[in-house]
Amino acid sequence: MxxxxxxxxxxxxxxxxxxxxxxxxxxxxxxxxxxxxxxxxxxxxxxxxxxxxxxxxxxxxxxxxxxxxxxxxxxxxxxxxxxxxxxxxxxxxxxxxxxxxxxxxxxxxxxxxxxxxxxxxxxxxxxxxxxxxxxxxxxxxxxxxxxxxxxxxxxxxxxxxxxxxxxxxxxxxxxxxxxxxxxxxxxxxxxxxxxxxxxxxxxxxxxxxxxxxxxxxxxxxxxxxxxxxxxxxxxxxxxxxxxxxxxxRAEEAEAEGRRLSALVERIRAEVPRLVPDVEVVGDPDLRLPHLVTFSCLYVEGEALLTELDKAGFAVSSGSSCTASTLRPSHVLEAMGVLTHGNVRVSLPRGVPEDDVDRFLAVLPDIVRRIRSSLGVH
Amino acid sequence: MWRRRTGGGARRSPEAAREAEPAAPARPAEPPALTIDALGRKCPIPIIMLAERINQVATGGVVAVLADDPAAFTDVPAWCRLKSHEHVGSYELPQGGWSIHVRRNY
Missing domain, CATH: 3.40.640.10 (Type I PLP-dependent aspartate aminotransferase-like (Major domain))
Incomplete structure (x- = not known):
């Protein structure tokens, strides 16, 4: 996984x-x-x-x-x-x-x-x-x-x-x-x-x-x-x-932070290119090195997490249907950005670059399938 | 829940909107040309219904989405921003939820 x-x-x-x-x-x-x-x-x-x-x-x-x-x-x-x-x-x-x-x-x-x-x-x-x-x-x-x-x-x-x-x-x-x-x-x-x-x-x-x-x-x-x-x-x-x-971590942070930040940069650039109707949220420059969040229009966050899990990816979401409270994330709400179809990707120390490649490879088809099951084409 | 909220470019949360200061005038200035009833439907369904049907009104016309999923309060205006339509305002419904008005821009 x-x-x-x-x-x-x-x-x-x-x-x-x-x-x-x-x-x-x-x-x-x-x-x-x-x-x-x-x-x-x-x-x-x-x-x-x-x-x-x-x-x-x-x-x-x-x-x-x-x-x-x-x-x-x-x-x-x-x-x-x-x-x-x-x-x-x-x-x-x-x-x-x-x-x-x-x-x-x-x-x-x-x-x-x-x-x-x-x-x-x-x-x-x-x-x-x-x-x-x-x-x-x-x-x-x-x-x-x-x-x-x-x-x-x-x-x-x-x-x-x-x-x-x-x-x-x-x-x-x-x-x-x-x-x-x-x-x-x-x-x-x-x-x-x-x-x-x-x-x-x-x-x-x-x-x-x-x-x-x-x-x-x-x-x-x-x-x-x-x-x-x-x-x-x-x-x-x-x-x-x-x-x-x-x-x-203090000894590794600088070098590993640079590596993770470059991977996050790639996800930020590639996801909107590969998947239509996606909003990458959060500041593009003033940000943590390892974390990126995006929201896919017309997609249920829970369905997205379930499909990504089946494909072997552990990620989380601020969408309401994934929260015990059934309320959308107060963070996304306060920002005024899409709260549904939300995915947070946060890279652990030492994550293989290949994991990011494969994530970007499987995501477009997963989103397309979920949208199509809701009648969105 | 919270007594005061200040600042920020973002829209208010449903809780904040229910507070004393309304997020928009209490009544819409213009009657909608189409009303979509998405009450009881969870996001993203209200947004999908809106995207499917907005072209049923003429350019410049207003669509009202009736929704009570708290996510819709943030997501309909966010959809308008992403799709370059206009969020006219969100008006509370007496039975709970909102009538969220969207102007078709193109």
Whole structure:
């Protein structure tokens, strides 16, 4: 099978696999205890923390490990809002943030807070000027912006947003889930979140980094672990493996990013040439190296995924018929682009060029067959 | 769901359209020459029905697509943009869904 869904999860990096197997034997004990095996687990955990901190541009004491990227966002958003309660109750975010940000916003609203979503252009990029205006309005407690969109790959103007936040004295939470380990991260964040399985680490490890001096209060019951930021016993072997994967990715990122970006460029150019009535969405230049999304008119997204799966291709879709909610993707909706017949192709590290060739070879006939079954010729 | 939404060139979501500020005037200025009933049909069917039948009105005429699949609210205007027809406006129906008006440009 050709795996073209790295944005959902990246296959485990070989370096992570090796580190995981070693750490399962060496790092199983409780890192909070004081005997030899526990100290060894603690040493592994702190070494991984230092490594992840360095690679993400943080200090080790700013970094906590969570159980997922989603949990990192939930704690990052709700914890910073709680810490800033006296400054205000407004949360500003782009309309195309990951659902974890939007769902944390709903909790905030139910608790009496206010949420302002800033719209995006047709390419999915938030307007930095409008974002700055929203942040500057009185009572803003927190602003959230992703480094890059998870569905269409468009990069967001994080540096400009950070500047506006600094001027307004508002902390900025940067969701780096799609960028960490792939492209350089901006440094001007107050809170940073990421997810290890997106960069080739194991599932079950997220990163929550809170800059020194940023007010943060846990929205959850008190717990001693992870600088009192994340409750529960750390998964030390998985964290060690996550750090090993991030280290390996950092070394490969530039060369592999260039290779994947050229393959994405080919898909962006070829799909509209090979398939009639297709819209490639997202920014053609300001984009992640590995991700491309397009929508085919008159085609059901679910039928397209099923046929591609039969042909041996794993891809995903933001179309409503493929979502449990039966709602179209809020990202495509906010961009005002076609929501049906949507396909997201995201290339994992090391993907053979041949997989892309074969994908481009089978796609036109699959689309033609589905259209013809709906009476479209 | 969301109290405020600002900015952006993109159209509003159905939730935003149901908020206080309407996305378009509440009533169409021009009666449609053809009405396509796609209520209860899931995307892409409403778009396929529109593409099949738009040539039944004269150039410059308006087609109304009645649809209640939330995807249609975004997809009909997106289809107009891709096919160089004009999205005149989307008007809420009392029973839910929208009457989405499209002008045939060619």
């Amino acid at each position: 050709a795996y073209l869904d790295a944005a959902s999860t990246e296959p485990l990096h070989p370096a992570a696999r090796d580190a995981l197997l070693t750490a399962i034997d060496a790092g199983w004990a409780d890192p909070a205890r004081l005997y030899g095996t526990a100290r060894r687990a603690q040493m592994l955990l702190e070494r991984a923390r230092a490594e992840v901190a360095e690679l993400l541009g943080a200090r080790p004491d700013e970094v906590s490990f969570t159980t997922s990227g989603t949990q990192a966002v939930h704690l990052g958003v709700l914890g910073t809002l709680a810490g800033r309660r006296r400054a205000g109750t407004r949360l500003v975010a782009s309309a195309v943030e990951h659902s974890s940000v939007l769902h944390a916003g709903e909790v905030h609203e139910r608790a009496g807070g206010e949420v302002e979503l800033v719209g995006v252009s047709r390419t999915g990029r938030v307007d930095a000027g409008r974002f700055a205006e929203a942040v500057a309005r009185p009572g803003t407690a927190l602003a959230c912006l992703q480094t890059a969109n998870h569905e269409v790959g468009t990069l967001q103007p994080v540096e400009e947003a950070a500047l506006a936040c600094r001027e307004a004295g508002v902390p900025l939470l940067v969701d780096a889930a799609q960028s960490a380990g792939r492209v350089p991260l901006p440094g001007a964040w107050s809170v940073l979140t990421a997810s290890a399985h997106k960069w080739g680490g194991p599932a079950g490890v997220g990163v929550l980094a809170v800059r020194k001096g940023v007010r943060w209060r846990s929205p959850l019951p008190e717990d001693e672990r992870e600088r009192r930021r994340v409750p529960g016993f750390e998964n030390v072997p998985a964290i060690v493996a996550a750090a090993a994967a991030l280290r390996a």
